[in-house]
Amino acid sequence: MNDLSESESRKLLRRLQDTLATPTKGQERLDRITHLIADSMRSQVCSIYLFRDAETLELCATEGLNPEAVHKTRLRLGEGLVGRVARTARPVNTGNAPSVKGFRYMPETGEEIYSSFLGVPIQRVGEKLGVLVVQSKEAREFSEDEVYGLEVVAMVLAEMTELGAFLGEGEALTRAHHTYPVMIRGASGQEGAAKGRVWLHEPRVVITNPVGEDPERELERLHEAMSALRESVDRMLAEVVVGDGDHLQVLETYKMFAHSRGWLRRMEEDIARGLSAEAAVEKEQSSARARLEQVPDPYLRDRLHDLDDLSHRLLRLLTGQGRDTGAEMPEDPVLVARNIGPAELLEYGRQLKGVVLEEGSVGSHAAIVARALAIPLVIHAERVTTEALNGDPILVDGDQGIVHLRPDDSVATAFGEKIAMQAEAQSRYASLRDLPAQARCGTRIKLTMNAGLMADLPSLASSGAEGVGLFRTELQFLVRSHVPRRAELAAIYKRVMDAAEGRRVVFRTLDIGSDKVLPYMKPQDEPNPAMGWRAIRLGLDRPGVLKMQMQALVRAAQGRPLALMFPFIATAGEFDRAREMFDKVIAREQALGHPAPSGIEVGAMLETPSLAFAPLSFFRAADFISIGGNDLKQFFFAADRENERVRRRYDTLDGSFLRLIRQIVERCDEAGTPLSYCGEDAGRPLEALTFAALGVRALSMRPASIGPVKHLLRRVHLGDLSDEIQAAMDRGVENLRPVVLGCLSHD
Structure with missing residues (x-):
């Protein structure tokens, strides 16, 4: 048996943690990790593919494949079995990889002698970071225990990737997340242009301890946080006034999820495998997000959003990282959120230069308020809350429905000229203020x-x-x-x-x-x-x-x-x-x-x-x-x-x-x-x-x-x-x- 048991999983995570704590360069660290995983799972191959850009995966480290293929082998999103894992955010597990529809043979890797294939996504709350793969010559499917264990390992890799543990020199490795320019094409909710800095409505929770040293203590922390979460939901339910039907329905759904034994059991199993309580919550949140993207029913999508929101609440209870992080709102804030209610948006008021939402619609409450406040609004900006960090430079083009995060100099200069021209035009129009609109x-x-x-x-x-x-x-x-x-x-x-x-x-x-x-x-x-x-x-x-x-x-x-x-x-x-x-x-x-x-x-x-x-x-x-x-x-x-x-x-x-x-x-x-x-x-x-x-x-x-x-x-x-x-x-x-x-x- 090659099963990765709970005790072996914890041992592997501790060895990974030691490797990550060792002061080495990113490439050397990745190489050590692939060796550790292959050794622990007794497989001949372990490979890590990371995203070079939103559509391209690159082989960044391997144990068992041809080392000359590292940083040369690349796949498009959806291409081959690795690309399929990245696109669907779901594992692929097969005992005969070449026979699977969509398999792509890459001769430079020398992988033709390996029949078995298991690939799991490296992801963090909907942010796809890469794919972790193990392969073996023996023609067999990996067990459920091995799949689950590899997902736990991928969760730790996701957190460490987010924290910059694998940064290389020059172009050797994938670039640090949240450091390079990103253009997001959404839709116009309110016209206008704005230049400012990101202010996240719900700041990202940073997990610095993905591996749990003491499973019993991590379980205790999880249960304490769950009790606090349930109490807060019960309090909110008790405060609902008669007639708040829709609000009551949302909170009843919250209560159902908060008291879900299945949700708690999965997180307990993650902790038993070696994750910290925070990492266990985020792993299940990432899984929920992946399921969310595959669900066509809008009602079910909304229910998964409720679970997503509860996960955020639970993470904030565990980490102590509330909305008030101590960060000061920049002088020129552009609000970035998944969605926001009209009352919350009004609280920010006219101090906002612009608003960018992952969801929303041209007739949504937020759009109505944004129009009333006369601030540019971009909606349907996919992944903006994942890509953006507080304080990031941001350009909002409400006319075209485009957002530029951390823009390079040429984009920033062109956009600055556009704003300057609009300001100049407005100053000209001001001189007409007291004149009639007479043809x-x-x-x-x-x-x-x-x-x-x-x-x-x-x-x-x-x-x-x-x-x-x-x-x-x-x-x-x-x-x-x-x-x-x-x-x-x-x-x-x-x-x-x-x-x-x-x-x-x-x-x-x-x-x-x-x-x-x-x-x-x-x-x-x-x-x-x-x-x-x-x-x-x-x-x-x-x-x-x-x-x-x-x-x-x-x-x-x-x-x-x-x-x-x-x-x-x-x-x-x-x-x-x-x-x-x-x-x-x-x-x-x-x-x-x-x-x-x-x-x-x-x-x-x-x-x-x-x-x-x-x-x-x-x-x-x-x-x-x-x-x-x-x-x-x-x-x-x-x-x-x-x-x-x-x-x-x-x-x-x-x-x-x-x-x-x-x-x-x-x-x-x-x-x-x-x-x-x-x-x-x-x-x-x-x-x-x-x-x-x-x-x-x-x-x-x-x-x-x-x-x-x-x-x-x-x-x-x-x-x-x-x-x-x-x-x-x-x-x-x-x-x-x-x-x-x-x-x-x-x-």
């Missing part, structure tokens, strides 16, 4: 800003906005763990109106559902939530919160003018029901002694194509219409804006979409109803100019976009541009972008 033909366009936080309101004066065209009221609901009280909302809305100093503020009633699920609201299991039970549909079906919000707005106005807008109206009947509800609220508030607003405007957000074809009576009944461009565009093109494959596929300046906009303009003109356009495209100068040429006379955007849009509007003659666009549409031109650009070049 050369005399047509004046009203430019307003989008907001959702009190922190946004200082931008009202500095940006040159004429008012708030959209105040997102859902943010006050998203950042709380319970439904806000009416008095709380009234106080918030009053401060908003006070800060506006008489400028018009359009309050959009609660737009929740879809991707904006409240922490205390049970999520609806809908196959297509963006087209599901959300916004006004939810408000009309469950009118309690909507009525309370209406009451708070009336009380906040204190007799001043009030403008509110209903989101996601699909039919005239929905608008009529919502307005009737508001009329009743005003009557009741007056009966209670609260003054009615001196002027009342009730509008609708046109986000569904159906509303563009509503009866003319609807357009006359509405005091104003605001085109919700983000949703209207995704429904018009049937292109989910949460889906990276299609959300940029269709151009806003497509002729068919612009015909719809023109039709809405004509309906509003006929009814005498003011029309505005609100959304990301309203803040893009070329798109804004086109909407204005089609007859839209008000645009609402993020504050930083007002200057660029105003600058372009003041350069053009809208009448001439309108004629060019109309002629091109009559000719059936599919995309109007070249036409608009051509008109600008003539000016």
